[in-house]
Amino acid sequence: MLNRDLADEHAAVIRYLVHAYQEGEDTTVGASLLSRSREEMWHMHWLGMIIAKLGGEPVFQPAPYPYDPSSRASMLQSYREYEEKLIPHYNGEAEKVDDPHIRRVLLREAWESAIHARRFQRLLEKLSPEEAGGLPSGGGELPAGFLETLQTELAGKYDEMLRHIRMSWAFQDEGTAGWNLMDQAMEKMKHLAIFAEAVAEDGAVLRFKPAPMGALPSLEEAVRRAAGDVRNTMKRHEALRRDEELKKHGGVVVKLDLALQQEAYQAEEMEDWLKK
Ligand SMILES: [Fe+2]
Ligand SMILES: [Fe+2]
Numbered sequence: 001m002l003n004r005d006l007a008d009e010h011a012a013v014i015r016y017l018v019h020a021y022q023e024g025e026d027t028t029v030g031a032s033l034l035s036r037s038r039e040e041m042w043h044m045h046w047l048g049m050i051i052a053k054l055g056g057e058p059v060f061q062p063a064p065y066p067y068d069p070s071s072r073a074s075m076l077q078s079y080r081e082y083e084e085k086l087i088p089h090y091n092g093e094a095e096k097v098d099d100p101h102i103r104r105v106l107l108r109e110a111w112e113s114a115i116h117a118r119r120f121q122r123l124l125e126k127l128s129p130e131e132a133g134g135l136p137s138g139g140g141e142l143p144a145g146f147l148e149t150l151q152t153e154l155a156g157k158y159d160e161m162l163r164h165i166r167m168s169w170a171f172q173d174e175g176t177a178g179w180n181l182m183d184q185a186m187e188k189m190k191h192l193a194i195f196a197e198a199v200a201e202d203g204a205v206l207r208f209k210p211a212p213m214g215a216l217p218s219l220e221e222a223v224r225r226a227a228g229d230v231r232n233t234m235k236r237h238e239a240l241r242r243d244e245e246l247k248k249h250g251g252v253v254v255k256l257d258l259a260l261q262q263e264a265y266q267a268e269e270m271e272d273w274l275k276k
Contacts, residue, residue, distance in 0.1 A: 004063070006047045006058055010044055021197045032119065036119065046108075071133050073133065079120045087114050087117070090106045090109045093106045139201060140202065146243070146246070154195035154207055155208075155209060157192040164185035164188060167226070187262055198252055223274055227271055230263050234263045
């Protein structure tokens with residue numbers, strides 16, 4: 001039951017995030033969607049913590065998120081309906097559960113879904129007729145090969161991030177390890193955004209496809225693999241930094257320079273944890 005909810009929350013995170021990137025974070029609709037997406041990330045996180053605490057293996061495959069893509073208004077209406085359905089759903093689940101924390105989380109997901117439905121409704125009412133009938137537009141300008149590179153980097157960083165999140169849930173009782181991993185996962189989310197924003201602005205479908213996680217390794221082995229993953233990513237990003245097409249996108253260049261330094265920091269931190 002909780003894993004189905006986790007997959008639904010994951011779907012909502014991605015739907016609102018992708019739509020926010022398509023609109024642009026600096027627009028009213030984009031900023032609002034980004035804010036909703038962050039709240040869905042908490043919902044996902046609380047469920048993941050509970051599932052792992054109960055000894056379960058969290059499902060990282062997002063559920064489908066049904067929505068009508070014909071216009072901004074139809075999308076926001078779909079979001080409102082989706083959130084409205086979750087209110088009785090989560091309230092019903094809470095009734096089946098005795099554990100006070102799990103019950104409280106499920107009830108909270110119900111009342112926050114009710115707020116989300118109202119926020120989407122208000123956003124819908126604020127749109128001008130042109131905005132309501134239109135869609136986030138633009139794109140189709142990036143060369144196919146470069147777009148494919150961005151998609152690969154997006155998928156790679158999404159995978160790194162999900163593995164960190166999985167570890168932080170699975171090893172939540174191992175001192176500060178869980179928290180340190182979640183801290184890095186949040187930074188990976190920022191790195192993911194560098195590629196996701198560029199792909200979304202170009203109008204392509206974002207490649208949020210989780211790779212199979214495999215059996216959970218020991219904490220030490222998991223950190224060793226994660227350090228190796230980020231070192232490999234750095235090598236690709238260093239090569240990407242020299243790419244002629246990338247150099248045309250000044251904003252991405254600055255963000256990638258920062259990401260490269262942060263990736264080195266993350267790798268060094270993890271290598272240090274392994275020594276200890
Ligand atoms: Fe939610
Ligand atoms: Fe929601």
